[in-house]
Amino acid sequence: MADKMRAAWAHYPEEIQGFLQGADIAVVKQKTRSVVLRLDRREESVFLKVTPKGQMREEARMTEYLSRRGACPRVILYRSDGTGDYLITSRVAGSDAAAEACLRYPERLTDAFAEGLSALHDVDPEGCPVVNGLAEMASRADRNYREGRADRSLLLYMGYADADTAYRDLIAMYETCEDRTDQVVIHGDYCLPNVIVRDFKVQGYIDVGYGGVGDRHYDLFWGLWSLRYNLRSDFDRIADRFLETYGRAKADKDRIRFCGLISVFNGFRGQDYYNGPL
Structure with a gap:
């Protein structure tokens, strides 16, 4: 099952692959409209959210805006390519x-x-x-x-x-x-x-x-x-x-x-x- 899931992530952009490498990966949500993964890395735990292309631009903007006011996780990386949108954020304790x-x-x-x-x-x-x-x-x-x-x-x-x-x-x-x-x-x-x-x-x-x-x-x-x-x-x-x-x-x-x-x-x-x- 783990190999099958990793194969499904193989098309993610190179920058996203860098976060997947060496991380313990847990599937938080897997639906047609979005996938959310928790990536436990030695230095920190982060969340990766993936949606079809064009669906997360506003979420990235609003998360960044509210993170500066202490209300949302920190945006670590946002990318959009020909197939999807990718948002990596910090983990909020709780x-x-x-x-x-x-x-x-x-x-x-x-x-x-x-x-x-x-x-x-x-x-x-x-x-x-x-x-x-x-x-x-x-x-x-x-x-x-x-x-x-x-x-x-x-x-x-x-x-x-x-x-x-x-x-x-x-x-x-x-x-x-x-x-x-x-x-x-x-x-x-x-x-x-x-x-x-x-x-x-x-x-x-x-x-x-x-x-x-x-x-x-x-x-x-x-x-x-x-x-x-x-x-x-x-x-x-x-x-x-x-x-x-x-x-x-x-x-x-x-x-x-x-x-x-x-x-x-x-x-x-x-x-x-x-x-x-x-």
Whole structure:
């Protein structure tokens, strides 16, 4: 199996091969859209993420930007060639917040998760290299709707039986919500596996490729979605605790719902993934 996996990595660029040589390699994730490897080397442990070509440019830019503010791993190397994108980052000490050891303590986890999001949204957006606001998201959602794409699981999560009704509600809410959009640095995929914690303190964030200057309610929607998905029980109490810890005065339920409707058509957590025709 090890030889087979190494053969699959043989086409990686020479610079990437240099990190693979002599490293103990563990497969963290292996899916069609991305592969993540942990490379344990004598001097340090690093992570290598590989995606199809053109899919990680924004992630590299956002990771570099946030790493300078102590919020993300350090970017060691980013390369793109004819077949793929390659990003090597430092390791942040801790475990992802979806680890079983964290899920056993839902209240402490919820508090840490909310505090981590509040801290991220307090980052000064000056110099942020990416804009990913509601206007940009709504434009993409509109295009996807007209192409017949919507995520079935999110439709059901939002309480809809069909995409047309959800789209009409999206349009009806757009003007009011877009006019009051705020300007914070968002993660863009704020889910428990993308938050690194240690002793229930957030140490950093990963997979920030859908981040940028945007509206905090997009992260709030996905944070609540993740708590429901990962904890699965007593959600109303947990959701209330999450919003209270984050700062209820900063959260607008209508805008959270609006961001959920955007997500129905914007791809699953910002990715072009749709689970079957409607």
